Amino acid sequence: MRKAWPTCLPLILAAILxxxxxxxxxxxxWSYQGADGPDHWASLDPxxxxxxxxxxxxxxxxxxxxxxxxxxxxxxxxxPLQYLINNGYTIRVNYHDAPGSGNFLTxxxxxxxxxxxxFHHPSEEYIHGKPSDMVAHLMHQAADxxxxxxxxxxxxxxxxxxxxxxxxxMPTAKSGEEQIPGVSVDxxxxxxxxxxxxxxxxxxxxxxxxxxxxxxxxxxPVELSADEIRAFxxxxxxxxxxxxxxxxxxxxxxx
Ligand SMILES: [Zn+2]
Numbered sequence: 001m002r003k004a005w006p007t008c009l010p011l012i013l014a015a016i017l018x019x020x021x022x023x024x025x026x027x028x029x030w031s032y033q034g035a036d037g038p039d040h041w042a043s044l045d046p047x048x049x050x051x052x053x054x055x056x057x058x059x060x061x062x063x064x065x066x067x068x069x070x071x072x073x074x075x076x077x078x079x080p081l082q083y084l085i086n087n088g089y090t091i092r093v094n095y096h097d098a099p100g101s102g103n104f105l106t107x108x109x110x111x112x113x114x115x116x117x118x119f120h121h122p123s124e125e126y127i128h129g130k131p132s133d134m135v136a137h138l139m140h141q142a143a144d145x146x147x148x149x150x151x152x153x154x155x156x157x158x159x160x161x162x163x164x165x166x167x168x169x170m171p172t173a174k175s176g177e178e179q180i181p182g183v184s185v186d187x188x189x190x191x192x193x194x195x196x197x198x199x200x201x202x203x204x205x206x207x208x209x210x211x212x213x214x215x216x217x218x219x220x221p222v223e224l225s226a227d228e229i230r231a232f233x234x235x236x237x238x239x240x241x242x243x244x245x246x247x248x249x250x251x252x253x254x255x
Contacts, residue, residue, distance in 0.1 A: 025087070026207060027045060027047065028044050028045035028047075028048070028207075030044055030048070030206070030207045032089075032238060032239055032240065032241070033238075038051075038241050038242055041207050041209065042209075044207070045207070045208075047207075047208050048207040048208050048209060050203065050208055050209040050210055050211055051207060051208070051209035053203065053209065053211050054247045055201055055202055055203060055211045055212075055247065055249060056202060056203045056209060056211070056244035056245075057124070057149075057202030057203045057204070057205045057213065057215060057241075057244060058123075058124035058125045058126070058202070058205050058241060058243060058244065059125070059126070059200065059202065059243060059244055059246055059249075059251075060125075060126035060127075060128075060129060060243045061125065061126065061127050061128070061198055061200075061217065061251050062128060062129070063251070064198050064251040064252060064253035065250055065251070065252050065253065066252075066253050066254075066255055067252040067253065067254070067255070068255065069197070069199065069252060069253075069254040069255075070107050070108040071107075071195065071254075072105060072106075072107055072150070072195045072197060072216060073105070073106040073107070074103075074104070074105055074188060074191060074195075075103065075104040075105075075106070076103045076104075076114070076186060076187045076188035076191070077103060077186060077188070078184045078185065078186035079102075079103075079184060079185070079186075080180075080183065080184055081093065081165070081166065081169065081180045081183040081184065081185045082096075082179050082180070083095065083096060083177045083178075083179070084166065084169055084170070084171065084177070084178050084180055085171070085175060085176065085177045085178065086170070086171040086172070086173065086174050086175045086235070087174065088174040089206065089236070089239055090118040090119055090120065090236060090239050091118060091119055091166070091170055091171075091232065091235070091236070092116055092117070092118035093116060093117050093118070093166065093185065093187075094115070094116045094177060095113075095114055095115055095116060097113065097114075099113065099143065100113075102114060103187055104140075105138075105140045105148060105150065107148065107214075107216075110142055110146070111142065111143075112140030112141060112142045112146070112147075112148045113140055113141055113142070114138060114139070114140050114187060115139050115140060115141050116139050117136055117137060117138040117139065117187060117190065118136070118137055118139075119134055119135070119136050119137070119154075119232055119236075119239075120134060120135050120137065120205075120236075120239050120240050121133070121134045121229070121232050121233045121236055121237065121238065121239060121240070122134060122135075122238075122240060123135035123151075123153055123154070123240075124137075124151075124205050124240050124241055125151050125153065125217055126243055127153075127198075127217075131240075132153040132154055132155055132221060133154055133155050133156050133224070133229055134153075134154035134224065134229055134232065135151050135152065135153050135154055136151070136152040136154060136190050136222075137149055137150070137151055137205075138150040138152065138187060138190065146212070146214070147204070147210070147212065147213045147214070148213070148214045148215075148216065149202075149204075149213050149214070149215045149216070150215075150216045150218065151215060151216070151217040151218065152190055152191060152192065152218050152221070152222055153217070153218065153221040153222075154221060154222055154223070154224050154229070155221045155222075155223055155224075156223065156224065156225070156226050156229060157223030157224070157225070158223045158225060159223075159224065159225035159227070159228060160189065160190070160222060160223065160224050160225070160228060161189060162185055162186060162187075162189025162190055163189075163190070163224055163228050164228065165183060165185055166185060167228060167231050167232070168183075169183060170231070170232075170235070172235060190222065191218075191222070192218055192220035192221065192222050193220065194219070194220045195218060195220075196218070196219045196220065196253075196254045196255075197216045197217060197218050197219060197253075197254050198216075198217040198219060198251050198252070198253050198254075199214065199215060199216050199217070199251070199252050199253075199254075200214075200215055200249055200250070200251040200252070201213070201214060201215075201249060202214075202215050202244075202249075203244075205241045206241065219253075219254075
């Protein structure tokens with residue numbers, strides 16, 4: 001019995017602390033424009049100092065070096081839409097799966113767990129000087145704390161059934177986490193068929209702008225219908241951080 005404590009105690013603490021952290025994720029409010037907009041994030045709170053860092057996201061990908069990069073292996077599956085939130089900045093689906101359960105991304109032998117996904121309108125990433133209509137950011141974390149972000153660019157086209165299901169329950173006002181009984185969502189429905197990607201080292205694109213994030217920007221976009229895009233834009237017409245300087249970083253492109 002005594003031996004069980006060192007292994008299960010962190011799980012118990014995480015179960016208590018993680019939901020509390022997500023509810024009040026930002027100690028200091030920030031915004032996408034004005035006096036507490038992106039130019040001022042770093043000075044709003046000492047915890048946001050990284051927003052002035054040298055490896056920030058998003059970027060405009062003007063050129064990339066072709067390289068033999070490892071494939072992205074997604075192990076996503078359908079699960080209950082338990083934690084849908086309008087956090088005042090975006091619509092986000094949170095996952096609180098215990099370590100080792102849930103949805104996974106494996107790259108080069110390293111396994112990351114899906115922690116949340118959310119949307120920006122238009123896309124934060126630029127390719128050759130242009131944004132896409134929207135982007136989905138699927139955020140993952142490895143057991144050692146390393147963060148991997150997958151950016152799925154979105155263009156106007158056919159309706160996306162996964163997004164349709166989420167939007168049907170989208171809280172229109174700022175909300176806490178909402179549990180949506182009887183609704184399941186498969187995050188794989190947000191992925192394109194081809195998983196070729198561009199990759200670089202960057203950051204979380206909102207305060208606290210934490211660096212050390214490996215971004216995988218998928219080269220193939222997915223489609224949302226004009227109505228689906230309009231429904232999100234009605235709530236969040238411009239939840240986008242401006243392009244950040246590359247500062248000598250190299251973007252690599254899978255063959
Ligand atoms: Zn994002």
